[in-house]
Amino acid sequence: MDDLKKRAKELLETSAVKVVIGYEQGTAGKTRALFAEKPEDADRLIFDSRCVQNLAVYVTKREAKDKGKMAITATLPVMRSIIQLASEFQVNDNNLLVLGITPGSELMEFGNLAEVETFVHQYQIEIDASYKEKLDKLDKMTPSERWNFWIDELTPCFKCYACRAACPMCYCIRCTVDFNQPQWIPVPSHELGNLEWHIMRAIHLTGRCIDCDACFNACPLGIPINLLTKRMIEDARANFGGYQPALQGEHLMSTYKPDDKENFIQ
Amino acid sequence: MNFDRHLIRKDSLEKLFDILKQNNKVIYAPVSKNTKVSFKEAGSFSEITTGYVQTAQSSKEVAFPRTEKLLDYTKNREGISVKGTDIKDFPDIVLWGVRPCDATGIGEMSAIFNWDYKDEIYNSRLSHVTVLGFSCSASDEYCFCTSVGGNPGNTEGSDILFTQLGKEGDYLAEILTEKGSAVVTLASGLFEKDGEIKKEIFLAEVPVMFNKEEIRKKLEKFFESGQWVEQSLKCLGCGACAYVCPTCACFDIQDEAHGKSGSRVRCWDSCGFSLFTLHTSGHNPRDVQSQRWRQRIMHKFSYMPDRLSVYGCTGCGRCSRACPADMNILEHLISIQEATV
Amino acid sequence: MADFEPKIVAFVCNWCTYAGADLTGTSRIKYASNVRIIRFPCTGRIDYMLLLKAFDEGADGIMISGCHPNDCHYTSGNFHARRRWIMFRSLCDFMGIDTRRIIFSWVSAAEGARWAEIVNSSVASIRELGPYDNYKNIAKKPVMETENHG
Numbered sequence: 223m224d225d226l227k228k229r230a231k232e233l234l235e236t237s238a239v240k241v242v243i244g245y246e247q248g249t250a251g252k253t254r255a256l257f258a259e260k261p262e263d264a265d266r267l268i269f270d271s272r273c274v275q276n277l278a279v280y281v282t283k284r285e286a287k288d289k290g291k292m293a294i295t296a297t298l299p300v301m302r303s304i305i306q307l308a309s310e311f312q313v314n315d316n317n318l319l320v321l322g323i324t325p326g327s328e329l330m331e332f333g334n335l336a337e338v339e340t341f342v343h344q345y346q347i348e349i350d351a352s353y354k355e356k357l358d359k360l361d362k363m364t365p366s367e368r369w370n371f372w373i374d375e376l377t378p379c380f381k382c383y384a385c386r387a388a389c390p391m392c393y394c395i396r397c398t399v400d401f402n403q404p405q406w407i408p409v410p411s412h413e414l415g416n417l418e419w420h421i422m423r424a425i426h427l428t429g430r431c432i433d434c435d436a437c438f439n440a441c442p443l444g445i446p447i448n449l450l451t452k453r454m455i456e457d458a459r460a461n462f463g464g465y466q467p468a469l470q471g472e473h474l475m476s477t478y479k480p481d482d483k484e485n486f487i488q
Numbered sequence: 489m490n491f492d493r494h495l496i497r498k499d500s501l502e503k504l505f506d507i508l509k510q511n512n513k514v515i516y517a518p519v520s521k522n523t524k525v526s527f528k529e530a531g532s533f534s535e536i537t538t539g540y541v542q543t544a545q546s547s548k549e550v551a552f553p554r555t556e557k558l559l560d561y562t563k564n565r566e567g568i569s570v571k572g573t574d575i576k577d578f579p580d581i582v583l584w585g586v587r588p589c590d591a592t593g594i595g596e597m598s599a600i601f602n603w604d605y606k607d608e609i610y611n612s613r614l615s616h617v618t619v620l621g622f623s624c625s626a627s628d629e630y631c632f633c634t635s636v637g638g639n640p641g642n643t644e645g646s647d648i649l650f651t652q653l654g655k656e657g658d659y660l661a662e663i664l665t666e667k668g669s670a671v672v673t674l675a676s677g678l679f680e681k682d683g684e685i686k687k688e689i690f691l692a693e694v695p696v697m698f699n700k701e702e703i704r705k706k707l708e709k710f711f712e713s714g715q716w717v718e719q720s721l722k723c724l725g726c727g728a729c730a731y732v733c734p735t736c737a738c739f740d741i742q743d744e745a746h747g748k749s750g751s752r753v754r755c756w757d758s759c760g761f762s763l764f765t766l767h768t769s770g771h772n773p774r775d776v777q778s779q780r781w782r783q784r785i786m787h788k789f790s791y792m793p794d795r796l797s798v799y800g801c802t803g804c805g806r807c808s809r810a811c812p813a814d815m816n817i818l819e820h821l822i823s824i825q826e827a828t829v
Numbered sequence: 830m831a832d833f834e835p836k837i838v839a840f841v842c843n844w845c846t847y848a849g850a851d852l853t854g855t856s857r858i859k860y861a862s863n864v865r866i867i868r869f870p871c872t873g874r875i876d877y878m879l880l881l882k883a884f885d886e887g888a889d890g891i892m893i894s895g896c897h898p899n900d901c902h903y904t905s906g907n908f909h910a911r912r913r914w915i916m917f918r919s920l921c922d923f924m925g926i927d928t929r930r931i932i933f934s935w936v937s938a939a940e941g942a943r944w945a946e947i948v949n950s951s952v953a954s955i956r957e958l959g960p961y962d963n964y965k966n967i968a969k970k971p972v973m974e975t976e977n978h979g
Contacts, residue, residue, distance in 0.1 A: 254814035255722040369925025380554050380731050387726035388812045406878040409742045410555035410755035413967040428916050440812030442728045444522035457919045478908035488934040
């Protein structure tokens with residue numbers, strides 16, 4: 223992607239940014255993150271349909287932030303993550319420049335995060351049809367069948383936390399599982415430990431997840447944990463009209479409406 | 489001791505499996521789930537998956553389970569009663585279908601569990617394991633066993649090593665230990681004369697990419713190198729590499745209490761986690777990812793050979809395959825070897 | 830199971846439901862004794878992990894109760910709680926956790942008799958459902974040892 227390389231080079235040559243976070247060729251036909259710090263590094267930047275890793279996970283990392291102002295190549299999911307992070311005060315216009323990549327794979331540079339937000343708001347967060355089918359299938363099961371399904375699916379999980387590490391929204395320096403006074407979520411990867419970890423992960427992402435599938439892609443054991451986060455997105459739509467990352471305003475779970483509807487409180 | 493070589497027919501493998509099951513062996517074999525292959529207890533031969541290069545996880549769980557009870561305790565009026573794990577209780581396990589790199593990993597991990605303290609529980613579990621290794625007829629760009637002293641037909645660590653003689657072929661069975669002989673005795677009808685087979689022609693090609701002794705020497709002067717930071721920028725700090733590795737042995741100990749009774753449980757841990765070395769004082773000697781990445785490489789290629797006389801890597805490539813950020817350990821090792829200090 | 834008496838943990842807010850439960854007592858209303866009450870300043874303080882912990886420790890059912898909407902002592906705590914419960918309950922149901930064993934209510938300080946009714950009906954329904962074996966099986970048997978493989 224030549225415009226991207228050119229622009230990245232310019233930004234580095236003029237020291238407008240100290241590092242450009244993008245994608246480069248990886249192993250075995252995959253792509254991976256590139257931290258271009260010297261102008262010649264920018265020659266390694268690529269972009270194509272394989273580039274699905276959510277790079278926004280790096281903008282909250284000390285190692286990247288400490289370098290100075292960052293630029294990041296951002297597809298729509300990455301842009302959404304960035305706006306969500308900005309709304310949670312984790313990034314701002316001073317430390318991040320967004321080199322957007324439109325759904326048509328064109329470079330679109332943004333002057334500030336407000337412009338990114340305008341772009342992002344043109345698109346709704348929509349669960350892919352194949353996943354809607356999977357969710358439907360689960361909905362049609364009895365609770366008992368669903369329990370068995372999840373206990374079985376989660377059994378391979380060995381709590382490597384790759385899902386947590388790959389998610390841009392999991393930036394807590396000390397995760398809830400890392401507390402042991404008291405130990406809320408059992409550490410060992412037995413059935414209880416796995417179940418409760420995945421429930422809490424989904425719950426802590428409610429209203430914040432932008433459906434990038436980074437968690438599922440990161441899982442070394444192919445466990446479909448993104449079904450949980452997608453379910454939360456669908457529930458948010460069904461109950462509260464859905465949500466969008468937004469620089470101003472309240473988040474789904476940090477606000478309420480006096481007339482929020484439910485049918486289970488006596 | 490002179491060990492035997494036999495031929496075993498392709499169709500006899502299932503019979504061997506059944507005989508082992510009939511003799512109350514628990515068989516762990518590669519089973520597919522969600523497109524990934526891992527070692528799981530196999531009830532029947534048909535559950536076993538083939539046609540893959542390497543499993544997602546190693547087979548270390550048979551001796552070092554991901555969660556393991558060490559003891560139970562109960563507090564009562566008289567005091568505290570403790571009941572430790574009964575090490576005589578472990579089942580006999582047959583590990584079916586491990587690659588030579590996994591088999592050598594067992595020895596490397598055992599060095600850690602028998603270093604300054606002999607881990608009875610680990611040793612006892614391992615003593616119940618019979619390793620049926622299968623040579624590799626295929627490899628991929630992640631494999632580098634030949635760079636760390638291994639090879640696709642390596643017999644080290646296996647009790648029997650099977651090599652398939654061509655795609656639909658029968659198997660050469662090299663009987664390497666007493667445990668291996670015991671299996672042959674159980675199923676003697678299935679093992680025939682071997683007829684001077686040369687297994688090398690059926691093995692995968694794995695080019696040598698680096699020299700582990702050179703790396704070890706380089707690492708002695710490499711601690712302060714800026715390369716650690718460069719290499720680890722994309723590392724996300726999860727535990728995937730440590731957990732899938734056949735030689736990684738770090739563990740956490742958790743007490744799971746329910747009122748007056750509870751259990752002490754050992755479970756896997758990873759040096760890649762940011763809080764791995766967090767002290768109660770709040771000080772963290774490895775609070776940046778580059779320090780943790782450096783530790784990982786140095787532990788496997790410098791500290792272990794120095795202290796335990798074995799390297800901590802078998803070149804299986806799982807860490808690189810599992811890594812969500814494509815950290816590719818092989819690449820990093822090559823760049824360490826090529827670096828000028 | 831004729832002898833089974835469910836263990837139920839109730840997470841209640843101090844200003845409404847706790848006071849209401851107090852009124853039940855001072856009114857000398859007899860009601861089922863299966864419920865262990867945990868007092869919170871507000872339902873808005875209730876964390877999801879606390880609810881799961883109750884099941885971990887062997888509860889057969891849990892009750893969560895607070896002030897009626899618009900009556901929260903801290904103005905909006907119960908509104909936040911309600912929104913959380915909607916999402917949490919849905920996720921629990923999705924994972925196959927038996928949501929019939931999770932009972933939510935609004936009970937005010939004046940509703941002593943009503944608290945007794947809600948407790949009695951909850952205990953009766955959970956007694957019918959029986960012990961919460963699914964959760965108990967994974968909570969009491971914390972270690973799988975070599976059976977726990979992918």
